[in-house]
Amino acid sequence: MSSETDISIENVIPYLLEKSERKFGFFSINYILINCKISELLDFIRDYGISIPDKSFISRLEYIKHIVLHLTNVYYATDWQKKFEDPLEYCGYAIINSRTFKKYLYHLDFIAKQDLIETFADHCADLEITVHNTTTDSITPKMDMYLSMKKSKVKTGAVFVMNGVNFTNGTYQETKKSIVDASNVASWKIFVTTPIGVLKIGLKNLISDMRKLNCWLYVVDPSRKIVYGVIKGRKNEDLDPKKRNEFIKKLPREPMRAPSHIIKLSDYYYNETDSYESMNFRLFDIYNDVDHNKLMLKESEKPKYSEIFRDLIIMEKTSGIPIINYTSENFKAQALVSGFLSAMDSFVSQIGGSKMEEISYKGFYVQASYGRYIELICFLFKPSDPSFKERLNYLTNLFETLYHEEIEIFRKTGDTNLFNEEEILLIMKEILDI
Numbered sequence: 001m002s003s004e005t006d007i008s009i010e011n012v013i014p015y016l017l018e019k020s021e022r023k024f025g026f027f028s029i030n031y032i033l034i035n036c037k038i039s040e041l042l043d044f045i046r047d048y049g050i051s052i053p054d055k056s057f058i059s060r061l062e063y064i065k066h067i068v069l070h071l072t073n074v075y076y077a078t079d080w081q082k083k084f085e086d087p088l089e090y091c092g093y094a095i096i097n098s099r100t101f102k103k104y105l106y107h108l109d110f111i112a113k114q115d116l117i118e119t120f121a122d123h124c125a126d127l128e129i130t131v132h133n134t135t136t137d138s139i140t141p142k143m144d145m146y147l148s149m150k151k152s153k154v155k156t157g158a159v160f161v162m163n164g165v166n167f168t169n170g171t172y173q174e175t176k177k178s179i180v181d182a183s184n185v186a187s188w189k190i191f192v193t194t195p196i197g198v199l200k201i202g203l204k205n206l207i208s209d210m211r212k213l214n215c216w217l218y219v220v221d222p223s224r225k226i227v228y229g230v231i232k233g234r235k236n237e238d239l240d241p242k243k244r245n246e247f248i249k250k251l252p253r254e255p256m257r258a259p260s261h262i263i264k265l266s267d268y269y270y271n272e273t274d275s276y277e278s279m280n281f282r283l284f285d286i287y288n289d290v291d292h293n294k295l296m297l298k299e300s301e302k303p304k305y306s307e308i309f310r311d312l313i314i315m316e317k318t319s320g321i322p323i324i325n326y327t328s329e330n331f332k333a334q335a336l337v338s339g340f341l342s343a344m345d346s347f348v349s350q351i352g353g354s355k356m357e358e359i360s361y362k363g364f365y366v367q368a369s370y371g372r373y374i375e376l377i378c379f380l381f382k383p384s385d386p387s388f389k390e391r392l393n394y395l396t397n398l399f400e401t402l403y404h405e406e407i408e409i410f411r412k413t414g415d416t417n418l419f420n421e422e423e424i425l426l427i428m429k430e431i432l433d434i
Helices: 012-019 029-036 038-047 060-077 087-096 112-126 170-182 195-201 202-213 241-250 289-296 332-348 385-401 403-411 422-430
Strands: 024-028 130-133 146-151 156-163 188-193 218-219 226-231 281-285 309-316 322-327 358-361 364-370 374-380
Touching: 012 060, 024 029, 024 087, 024 156, 024 195, 029 060, 038 060, 060 289, 087 281, 112 130, 112 146, 112 156, 112 385, 130 170, 130 364, 146 241, 156 170, 170 188, 195 202, 195 218, 195 322, 202 218, 202 226, 202 281, 218 289, 241 358, 309 422, 332 385, 364 385, 374 385, 385 403, 385 422
Parallel strands: 024 281, 156 188, 188 218
Antiparallel strands: 130 146, 146 156, 218 226, 309 322, 309 374, 358 364, 364 374
């Protein structure tokens, strides 16, 4: 393989693959750059002063190669070598920390924790494991799922799930304590997170923590639909059969997933042969030409909530003036909705209640989410489930983060032209899965 002195556009991806020892990465550089616009790629290229050949057509893959070639050369020409393990790690951090691409990182996470729970439950059912829902307040010690598998002896597992959205140092410390508390009721302890969760705590820190807790570690990537088994835990020596049996009596009579003997429930890829060797994993990877093109040809699925969704309006909180509307009907109907919602909020406040969050109105279901400066109101044909509610709250927080400056000006001017409607609608549709 070429040395760093003669890396070219033709060999830069094979070079990075070799330097990274072809380990499995939780963040695919290609996938992040596939989801952005070509204009955004060009913005990044201009910001970094990257030279691009003067020709009529350049493919997305060529742009990606020019970006990583430039960043690789920067890595070797600067002190970044002291901070980053190899050029691929530097390329990855430069890309995900860029404001241009940062807004697309939600592809690497489950916006709703419930969706991650459901996805891992499907995976377990395909492995002939029974899955019980343990999220109710009446079940202690706290965990998200309880697994049971009966062969020669009953084997059980306590599962703890954290998506990146809710991954903070506080929630992580609470979860680690819950893992310890569950040691006497389960044969195994399992921690499940996402690439964003790994990024927030750090891969080395996460692996070290899970080893100390004697906990299995799984990372579920929704962007490429892969379940990675990173660490295999040992059988729990603190298991108390009496306490385990008492705990099992508290479980719901019906499991949330029964072993799947007829059909495969999960559409996620999982390869046990490649699993449970933590040294085989890293934070970033990059695809070669063939695999990159497979990503480009990936078929899109039907949005999960498209059939129940009707209208959505984002309003400035104080005035109730609409910032943006996305509706299946005309704008006049949506404007009337805005007036109705303002009146309803006033009514709720007058009777001593909190802000309206979910009501039924003339055959429709109204779901609301409140931020510091904005309100999101969604009209649905059917009641929303926990996953959709999480998605709506996430969209509220993301909108205020991405458009904080625009919201401040809008509150003074009422100028909706401040907002890029096309960009907002794209983010809205993907986050709400409509």
